[in-house]
Amino acid sequence: MSEVILAVETSCDETAAAVVEGGTKVRANIVASQSIHRRFGGVVPEIASRRHLENIPVVVQEALDQAAISLADVHAVAATYGPGLVGALLVGLSYAKALAYALEKPFIGVHHLIGHIYAGFLEYPDLPLPAVCLVVSGGHTALLYLESHGRRYLMGATRDDAAGEAFDKVARALGLGYPGGPELERLAGRGNPAAVPFPRAWLEEGSLDFSFSGLKTAVLNYLRQEQQAGREINLADVAASFQQAVVDVLVGKTIKAAKRAPAVRSLLAVGGVASNEALRRALSVAAREAGLPVFIPRRAFCTDNAAMIACAAHYQYLRGEFSSLDLDAVPHLPLVESVVESPMGPLGP
Amino acid sequence: MLVLGIETSTSVVSAALVDAEKLLAEVYLDSKEHHSRRLLPVISSLLGEVGVKIKDLAGIAVALGPGSFTGLRIGLATAKGLAHAGGKPLVGIPTLDALALNAAGVGGLICPVVVARREEIYTALYRWQEGRLRCLVSPQAVNPSSWVLKLASYGEPVYFLGDAVMPYRKVWEELHERAAFLPSENALPRAAQVARQGQIRLSRNRGDDLFQLKPLYLRPSAAEQKA
Numbered sequence: 001m002s003e004v005i006l007a008v009e010t011s012c013d014e015t016a017a018a019v020v021e022g023g024t025k026v027r028a029n030i031v032a033s034q035s036i037h038r039r040f041g042g043v044v045p046e047i048a049s050r051r052h053l054e055n056i057p058v059v060v061q062e063a064l065d066q067a068a069i070s071l072a073d074v075h076a077v078a079a080t081y082g083p084g085l086v087g088a089l090l091v092g093l094s095y096a097k098a099l100a101y102a103l104e105k106p107f108i109g110v111h112h113l114i115g116h117i118y119a120g121f122l123e124y125p126d127l128p129l130p131a132v133c134l135v136v137s138g139g140h141t142a143l144l145y146l147e148s149h150g151r152r153y154l155m156g157a158t159r160d161d162a163a164g165e166a167f168d169k170v171a172r173a174l175g176l177g178y179p180g181g182p183e184l185e186r187l188a189g190r191g192n193p194a195a196v197p198f199p200r201a202w203l204e205e206g207s208l209d210f211s212f213s214g215l216k217t218a219v220l221n222y223l224r225q226e227q228q229a230g231r232e233i234n235l236a237d238v239a240a241s242f243q244q245a246v247v248d249v250l251v252g253k254t255i256k257a258a259k260r261a262p263a264v265r266s267l268l269a270v271g272g273v274a275s276n277e278a279l280r281r282a283l284s285v286a287a288r289e290a291g292l293p294v295f296i297p298r299r300a301f302c303t304d305n306a307a308m309i310a311c312a313a314h315y316q317y318l319r320g321e322f323s324s325l326d327l328d329a330v331p332h333l334p335l336v337e338s339v340v341e342s343p344m345g346p347l348g349p
Numbered sequence: 350m351l352v353l354g355i356e357t358s359t360s361v362v363s364a365a366l367v368d369a370e371k372l373l374a375e376v377y378l379d380s381k382e383h384h385s386r387r388l389l390p391v392i393s394s395l396l397g398e399v400g401v402k403i404k405d406l407a408g409i410a411v412a413l414g415p416g417s418f419t420g421l422r423i424g425l426a427t428a429k430g431l432a433h434a435g436g437k438p439l440v441g442i443p444t445l446d447a448l449a450l451n452a453a454g455v456g457g458l459i460c461p462v463v464v465a466r467r468e469e470i471y472t473a474l475y476r477w478q479e480g481r482l483r484c485l486v487s488p489q490a491v492n493p494s495s496w497v498l499k500l501a502s503y504g505e506p507v508y509f510l511g512d513a514v515m516p517y518r519k520v521w522e523e524l525h526e527r528a529a530f531l532p533s534e535n536a537l538p539r540a541a542q543v544a545r546q547g548q549i550r551l552s553r554n555r556g557d558d559l560f561q562l563k564p565l566y567l568r569p570s571a572a573e574q575k576a
């Protein structure tokens with residue numbers, strides 16, 4: 001039997017615990033969402049931290065029960081240590097470190113975004129490498145070159161808002177609830193994506209970076225203009241056009257990255273925004289044209305969960321990369337710290 | 350009957366081990382380092398020095414607050430993790446009760462004061478009577494100036510201790526000769542008191558529910574206050 005990892009994830013407003021065997025067999029994946037934040041229109045850090053502390057033993061026990069194991073059967077304990085809300089991270093991290101210490105088992109600290117990437121390997125363990133990976137969520141938008149497990153290169157990242165953040169902000173401007181992404185997607189489904197020509201920020205020639213704040217401003221300006229002119233606004237058209245602008249850039253840059261990086265054999269898209277249907281469809285079409293297989297985990301693995309953390313921890317476990325008990329939460333843990341700089345200099349031309 | 354005590358309500362990280370008769374080991378660290386970096390290594394070295402493992406414990410006691418929200422959550426999450434993994438009983442001890450015990454034996458009132466945000470303090474009032482602590486005013490968040498007026502009305506000496514002694518010393522000195530201060534070595538919360546209170550409670554009952562135990566915040570979050 002391969003190793004069993006218990007992982008916890010508390011970087012934002014989901015208290016999550018999972019039991020994963022051998023990096024692929026998800027024996028339990030429990031996510032307790034904190035719906036209380038909805039009435040504040042966003043995540044309130046102090047409330048999130050309080051709820052995590054109340055939820056964490058329950059969620060861990062539920063994961064163990066569902067996996068039908070006891071803590072004694074666990075080979076290692078993993079937890080997200082950043083990036084995220086510091087007070088929220090500290091609850092899961094402190095709990096997991098204490099479990100590992102008391103069980104006399106290794107502890108493995110996991111980078112939240114590396115966790116998102118490993119949602120891909122959780123579902124597709126034989127995903128061919130090298131791959132180009134689009135990480136797209138409420139907090140992050142980045143393109144990575146995954147050469148092998150443990151060798152990653154950053155190819156591009158957002159210079160301002162993350163794509164998911166733009167979704168949330170535009171959703172609020174359209175009068176939709178929080179979290180805005182899924183609500184906006186639902187509304188966009190009834191609109192015409194070509195109705196309003198919102199700008200696509202391709203940035204300077206050859207850049208693989210992203211920028212979404214200009215697009216968000218363009219949507220806000222459009223809404224104000226139309227209101228002032230007394231014209232009726234078709235909100236579904238605005239939502240669809242905005243979504244299309246985001247999708248075009250995400251897909252365009254992912255394909256560009258795949259053409260530039262050496263020996264790419266597949267594409268991967270992960271993170272909360274990767275659960276967006278329009279993005280999944282557009283990326284599949286573009287990948288087929290480029291002759292590359294594309295892998296996108298199911299929705300439950302795209303949004304924050306602990307199974308992805310357990311999967312990332314599995315590869316760290318195999319490499320013997322364990323963390324010490326003084327590991328601290330790092331709210332702004334950079335992606336580059338866990339990404340190897342290219343030995344060949346910047347990839348491609 | 351070995352009980353591990355954990356105290357992280359203030360800038361101090363402390364862990365201690367007691368048995369039914371005496372204090373066996375204690376670590377007290379007031380450093381700038383984050384509690385999350387310190388706490389488990391401190392527990393690990395403390396237990397390592399005396400050759401005790403989590404499985405040897407009769408239970409785990411943890412300071413519940415009031416105090417620093419983040420400190421309390423690190424302490425409680427750690428204590429819960431240890432209790433969960435070890436299958437051990439968990440006991441929450443109010444921080445101000447444990448702190449007041451640093452002044453056990455004094456004649457007069459015992460007033461622990463702990464820094465809270467927004468110009469307030471967390472405090473309570475006790476008296477040492479017939480060999481034990483009696484609580485006169487239960488823990489609350491108050492403004493120091495209005496609190497000192499209430500203390501003055503007792504007309505007795507008041508022994509202050511806690512991390513809000515220094516920042517508000519001028520306010521406490523409004524009691525003139527009736528204001529007394531504990532030596533700095535006894536002024537901040539220590540895990541030995543938490544462990545002892547936990548040991549006493551565990552000798553009488555089963556302790557608290559791992560799944561239910563919460564810190565004594567004494568305050569809703571700012572967002573909930575506004576709502």
Ligand SMILES: [Zn+2]
Pocket residue numbers: 112116137272303304
């Ligand atoms: Zn995430």
